[in-house]
Amino acid sequence: MLAKAYAFTGNERYAERVKQVLLKLASLYPSFIRHDRWGRRGMLAVVGGRRYAQNLDEAVSAIDLASAYDLVANAQCFSDEDKRISEKLLQDIVREILRFQIFHGGRNNHQTWFNAAYTVVGLVTGDESLINEGIYGKYGLLWQIENSVTKDGLWYEGTIAYHFYALQAIQYTLDAAKRAGIDFSKNERLKSMWLGPINLAYPDGNLPVFHDSDPANLKNYQVFFLWGFRYFGDNILARYGGIQLQESQQRNPGSVNLSDIGIAILRKGKDNKQVCVMMDYGPHGDSHGHPDKLNIVLFANGKEFLLDPGRISYSVPEYKTWCRTTLAHNTVIIDEKNQLPTEGKLVFFENTEDYSACFASCNSAYPGYLLKRFLVLTEDFLIDVFTVEGKKKAKIDWIIHFRGQIKDSKDFLPIEFQNSKDGYMHLRDVRRFNRRDETLSIEISQDKNNCIRIFMCNTKNSEILTGTGIGYHLRDSVPFLLQRKDTDMTVFVTVYDFSSIIKQVQTIPIYGEKNKKISMNEALGLKIVLPEKTFEIGIDLRDRISDKTFFNGKKFQRLSFRKI
Numbered sequence: 001m002l003a004k005a006y007a008f009t010g011n012e013r014y015a016e017r018v019k020q021v022l023l024k025l026a027s028l029y030p031s032f033i034r035h036d037r038w039g040r041r042g043m044l045a046v047v048g049g050r051r052y053a054q055n056l057d058e059a060v061s062a063i064d065l066a067s068a069y070d071l072v073a074n075a076q077c078f079s080d081e082d083k084r085i086s087e088k089l090l091q092d093i094v095r096e097i098l099r100f101q102i103f104h105g106g107r108n109n110h111q112t113w114f115n116a117a118y119t120v121v122g123l124v125t126g127d128e129s130l131i132n133e134g135i136y137g138k139y140g141l142l143w144q145i146e147n148s149v150t151k152d153g154l155w156y157e158g159t160i161a162y163h164f165y166a167l168q169a170i171q172y173t174l175d176a177a178k179r180a181g182i183d184f185s186k187n188e189r190l191k192s193m194w195l196g197p198i199n200l201a202y203p204d205g206n207l208p209v210f211h212d213s214d215p216a217n218l219k220n221y222q223v224f225f226l227w228g229f230r231y232f233g234d235n236i237l238a239r240y241g242g243i244q245l246q247e248s249q250q251r252n253p254g255s256v257n258l259s260d261i262g263i264a265i266l267r268k269g270k271d272n273k274q275v276c277v278m279m280d281y282g283p284h285g286d287s288h289g290h291p292d293k294l295n296i297v298l299f300a301n302g303k304e305f306l307l308d309p310g311r312i313s314y315s316v317p318e319y320k321t322w323c324r325t326t327l328a329h330n331t332v333i334i335d336e337k338n339q340l341p342t343e344g345k346l347v348f349f350e351n352t353e354d355y356s357a358c359f360a361s362c363n364s365a366y367p368g369y370l371l372k373r374f375l376v377l378t379e380d381f382l383i384d385v386f387t388v389e390g391k392k393k394a395k396i397d398w399i400i401h402f403r404g405q406i407k408d409s410k411d412f413l414p415i416e417f418q419n420s421k422d423g424y425m426h427l428r429d430v431r432r433f434n435r436r437d438e439t440l441s442i443e444i445s446q447d448k449n450n451c452i453r454i455f456m457c458n459t460k461n462s463e464i465l466t467g468t469g470i471g472y473h474l475r476d477s478v479p480f481l482l483q484r485k486d487t488d489m490t491v492f493v494t495v496y497d498f499s500s501i502i503k504q505v506q507t508i509p510i511y512g513e514k515n516k517k518i519s520m521n522e523a524l525g526l527k528i529v530l531p532e533k534t535f536e537i538g539i540d541l542r543d544r545i546s547d548k549t550f551f552n553g554k555k556f557q558r559l560s561f562r563k564i
Contacts, residue, residue: 003068006075015075018068019082025051025065026089046103055097056110059117062093063172066117066124073124087125094121094130106139107148108286109155109162112169115141119176131180134173141173145190150260153189153196158261158285159213160197161311164221167193171227178231185232194228194237197221199253200263202299203274209310210263210280210297212288212323215472255356255377257349258282264346266356269379275300275498277377281344281360291339292329293362294373298382300498301450306330306400307478309471318426322470325423332371332386332492333397338422339365347372347543348558354378355561361543368392374539376559381528382496387521387541390488398483398492401469404446405479411435412466426470427480433464439505440464442481454481455505457493458520461485491521491541495528504529510538511550518549525551525560534564 002021006014029050035041036048049058069086072078078086094117104110115134119141122130135141148156148166155163170193174184184190197218201207205218218225218240226241228234238245255266262282269275276299280292298306309328312319322328326338333339344362351357361372369390376383388396406412409431417430433440440456456464463484471478483492495505508525510518522542528535538551538560551560 003071007071012075012077015072016077018072019075019077019086022065022069022086022089023082026085029089029092046100050096051093055100055104056113058093058097059110059113062090062097062117063113063120065093066090066121070124090121090125091127091130094118098133101139106143107156109157109166109169111139112141112144112148112166112173115139115144116169116172116176119173119180123176123180131177131182135177135182141170141177141184144170145187149189149193150196150258151189151192152199152258152260152263153192153194154200154258154261155193156261156283156286157211157288158263158280158283159211159288160200160207160209160216161213162288163193163197164224167224171224174231191228191232191234194225194232194234196258198236198240199256199258200265200278202276202304203267204299204302206299206304208278208297208304209308209472210295211285211290211292212311214310255351257346257358259346262343262346264349264358264360264375266351266358266375266377268356268377272302273379275377275379275382277306277375277382279358279360279373279375281346281362281373283343284341289341290324290329291326291341291365292331293339293342293344293365294360294371294386295329295331296373296375296384297330298496300382300452300496301446303446303450304403305446305452305496306402307471309401309469309478312470312473316474318470318474322423322426327397327399327423327427328401328469330400331373331398332388333399333422334366334369334388334390335394336397336419336422336424337366340367344371348374350559352561354563357559359541359558366390369394372541374541376537376539376561378535380497380499380530381502382498383526383528383537383539384492384494384496385524385539385541386492386494388490389521393486393488396485396487396490399480400494401471401478401480402444402452403478404444404450404452406466407443407445407451409466415465417465417467423469428468428477430465430467433466436460443500444479451500453497453500453502455495455497455502456481456483457495457505457507457526458491459483461487489521491524493520493524493526495526501530502528503531508536508538508552510540512546513548515550523549536560536562536564 032050034045036045037053118130119134229237229241342364348359357376359374363370372387374385412431442454465482468477506527510523523540525538
């Protein structure tokens with residue numbers, strides 16, 4: 001602030017104070033001993049720092065110090081010797097970071113701040129080698145654009161919070177590079193970092209809270225899009241940067257598979273009837289990933305319905321005991337244990353005028369078990385089919401966390417529920433459904449105008465539980481529905497009715513060669529009856545699809561969708 005005050009007023013007393021801080025720090029810096037937050041000192045503190053306990057903070061501070069010096073360096077109070085001492089301090093700080101950067105791994109967000117520090121300090125002190133290190137170095141800006149930014153334009157760690165945290169540092173690097181005469185405004189992979197979050201957003205601009213992220217809206221990052229518009233000149237970024245140009249436009253990506261980050265996004269409907277479901281099947285997300293393969297989030301009736309809690313806060317125990325458990329996500333848990341860190345694969349993706357669909361699988365989240373999830377989205381409903389195939393019998397829990405309240409809960413009776421591991425200890429007010437229906441219809445009220453009905457099919461031999469878990473913060477009590485089966489092979493079939501007009505949901509057998517009925521775990525049909533139309537939908541869940549699969553007497557491959 002003192003440096004800015006001098007830049008705005010020209011008052012030497014502000015520059016004098018900045019000089020005093022820089023010279024004092026320069027005299028003390030050689031006496032600082034490397035240390036980290038775990039108590040290690042000297043050469044053992046390889047990810048630590050000298051002034052701070054980690055190199056990341058050293059880099060952020062170096063950018064601030066260099067920026068302040070840049071504003072006051074031409075003040076009369078700075079002698080040539082004062083400038084030499086100040087510039088040597090800045091160079092010493094970043095070269096100390098450079099000595100140890102290898103211990104951080106070049107892909108992560110810390111490296112973006114190291115690169116920014118090298119480039120900014122290099123610019124301010126006239127050190128071309130530091131500028132080259134920050135941009136062209138072994139883990140410099142250009143290397144990170146190719147290795148840390150996915151082809152979808154999203155940071156590889158899979159969290160919006162760290163995407164923009166890395167992007168902030170990259171903007172510092174690009175600003176310094178531009179002043180040094182180096183321009184990357186034609187680099188499309190780089191520009192995709194500003195477009196990627198737009199592709200990922202819900203219809204209302206809110207962003208899903210995958211992995212170590214926090215709730216946020218594109219409006220929270222308006223300054224980033226404004227910066228991006230000024231650097232790249234793309235009018236789409238102007239719109240999200242708050243500038244209403246005549247030719248600016250709102251990006252409407254529709255259904256899309258973000259294949260590099262591993263998120264399939266299905267979108268349908270227009271205006272206030274827009275619906276959106278996302279499934280995370282991709283890479284774990286490094287140190288900021290969660291054990292949540294085939295986890296989904298859902299936006300309907302103008303708001304998020306199924307949610308992921310994100311990280312809550314690193315400072316609370318629940319970050320590890322809830323957020324980093326499989327139970328906290330909308331997926332399947334086996335034997336009440338967390339999934340292993342892993343990656344699934346997308347088997348099928350299709351977008352048509354009537355529906356959008358995707359199918360993903362994972363065989364490594366639980367050794368010996370194959371997980372598959374098939375989603376079909378229309379503007380009126382979502383079909384969600386989740387299959388589990390294992391080598392031995394296990395306790396299999398399918399769970400969703402939703403906004404709203406179960407409208408008629410008289411059939412859910414309180415039970416004793418005790419479990420002390422992997423998130424289950426955080427389930428509160430647990431109740432069990434007291435009827436044994438083949439298809440269970442549950443109405444969830446979000447407000448007086450919005451209801452979503454959930455049809456849970458194939459609930460025979462299931463235990464249905466409800467209660468509350470944790471949402472975006474510790475006081476955010478979020479209801480859940482849990483369907484439990486003790487088996488080695490099963491299928492969970494759920495239909496979400498956004499318009500509350502579905503009259504009936506019925507499962508229909510699928511047949512193969514010689515009129516042989518196919519197991520529901522491999523293929524199934526659904527008949528969904530609305531007041532003025534009926535949908536008949538066949539789904540083939542096998543890895544290898546057959547050209548002799550029949551639904552209502554007609555052949556189909558992977559997906560049959562008929563509106564009557």
